[in-house]
Amino acid sequence: MKVKEIARAAGVSPDTVRFYTREGLLNPARNPDNNYQQYDADDLRRLRFARKARQLGFSLPEIRSILDQADDHHSPCPMVREVFEKRLAEVEREIAELQQLRKRMKSALGIWREMPDGTPDGHTICRLIEHWDDMALATSGEE
Amino acid sequence: MKVKEIARAAGVSPDTVRFYTREGLLNPARNPDNNYQQYDADDLRRLRFARKARQLGFSLPEIRSILDQADDHHSPCPMVREVFEKRLAEVEREIAELQQLRKRMKSALGIWREMPDGTPDGHTICRLIEHWDDMALATSGEE
DNA sequence: CTTTGACCTGTGAGTTGCTCACAGGTTTTA
């Protein structure tokens, strides 16, 4: 398979395929005639795995190390579980944060809507953001 | 106020203050003696506004234009409301996505825990990610 | 047989919102 073909098969852009190749996640062979990259079914599996892992929040270095360990045929990935659980906790934190944010935004919008003139204009909103002083919200505990 | 002072007053790092200054969000005067930046109360208000707006998801260019318009004393920000509502929709989409993700992750973890050997190891998880084929999940509709 | 168009190659830069590092000037403190 050439770049475009594997890209299509995995549902990503050719640029992404090239990028992953650069980053060492994919190790295609070469066509000696024209020096084109030649991906095989295993590359496709790796690529698909990578995409799924990305969706779960794994970073490219993490994915690469998982893939590399799997390649070495010895204990595939003892760190994966840990990362997975860490990621889950992170996702939950993100959700909580966003829900807080949504609540604030909606209530602001509600307040604005109830205001004398009906729909609030940008002017009003500017002032409200400016005086939005009860906004402690997830800024302190960044990592 | 000098950099460190305003930074502290707004709860950000001096680097951020400098960055915002570079980007034109803050227009401090200069101490002619030593060429140090001199921020005043207005800068502090701008900075605080900027931080709050950032937390609401406004981009720096957006914030700058809001601030600039407010400076010009003419109609401060008619686009703000629109951006605000767009942002709210986005937040809700993100929440939905993350909740989907969490559901998947938890159910996977649940399945793994129920498995014969009790706690799943990395090995198992690798395979499961690999075969996680029902994962259509918010990948298609990126923007 | 040549030309067009679609594909391939590698590399380098742009994106966002900071953060960090560097080299040197200034001010404060001991």
Place this chain on the structure above:
DNA sequence: TAAAACCTGTGAGCAACTCACAGGTCAAAG
């Protein structure tokens, strides 16, 4: 008076791509 702590501007680094560029290759059409 010398060290520590601050200030200055600038340039690079981060993540995960995406896009652009200049040039090589290939299939089919004229």
